[in-house]
Amino acid sequence: MELRQLEYFVAICEELHFSKAAEKLYVSQPNLSQQIKLLENELGVPLFNRIGRRITITEAGQLLYNHSKQILSHISQAQVSISELKQMKGGSLTIGILPGDADLMFNALLLDFHHKYPDVTLSLVETMSVTERVINGTFDIGVTIAPISDERLVHQSLFYEEFSLAVANKSPLARKKAVQLRDLQEEKLVLFPSEHQCRKLIDDASSRLGFRLKPVIETTTLSSMLSLVENNVGATVLPKLLLENLHHEGIETVPITDPTPGQDICLIYRSDKYLGFAARTFITAIKEYIEAAKQKAVTS
Structure with a gap:
């Protein structure tokens, strides 16, 4: 029939x-x-x-x-x-990201995407198990740290993320051209908690030099962290691209050297999963957003 x-x-x-x-x-x-x-x-x-x-x-x-x-x-x-x-008049998309990345990268992107495609239901989930939950099908796509070696996954590089020091513009550090990572062990710092990916990156880099940073305050909230830095309570370490795009008047960005902490950020999805138009469009939106952020940082 x-x-x-x-x-x-x-x-x-x-x-x-x-x-x-x-x-x-x-x-x-x-x-x-x-x-x-x-x-x-x-x-x-x-x-x-x-x-x-x-x-x-x-x-x-x-x-x-x-x-x-x-x-x-x-x-x-x-x-x-x-x-x-x-035509993006409907549909849903579940995206897995590492804790803190909503503040660091996704807020402006999600707002812009929602304005363009208001009938698409987006679900953004912060978790340390992004890769595992993309593999088991809980997430349609994920944004995480490279390298990814699982053959079940397709990974696309998004950008290499360097970290810089953020200090109050009235801090003596604000006048420095650069600071060495080991010099931060003598500074008052405001950092994310130890389980946060940004903090793990900083701790790993400092541990390789034989010390561990001891923050005076830990906070999970980016806005609180920036407010504390602006009021000269302490300095912090954040992605350079984020700091350059925030243009916080009371905060100066200082490069970190010897070494410069950094990580590769990539997008992942199952190789055997059909990506609907919503997923493909969102992937394009992520790449365009990151490229625009890079250009903004260069020209500012």
């Missing part, structure tokens, strides 16, 4: 005339008659009573007509839904 045969059958039921149904469907009457005959042979029952040039629907035909209308209606609705999804 083919969908085309059901469409032909419904048209005949509604016209009760083979010739009129053929005209409506833009097919020849012999072809239409042949398809109905094939359908009747497959079902093993007549679908129409043929009385001269008139036809009526049999009991089996009426039963098939009722089901066929529902089937065709569901298919039509599915086609509309898929069309709307392709």
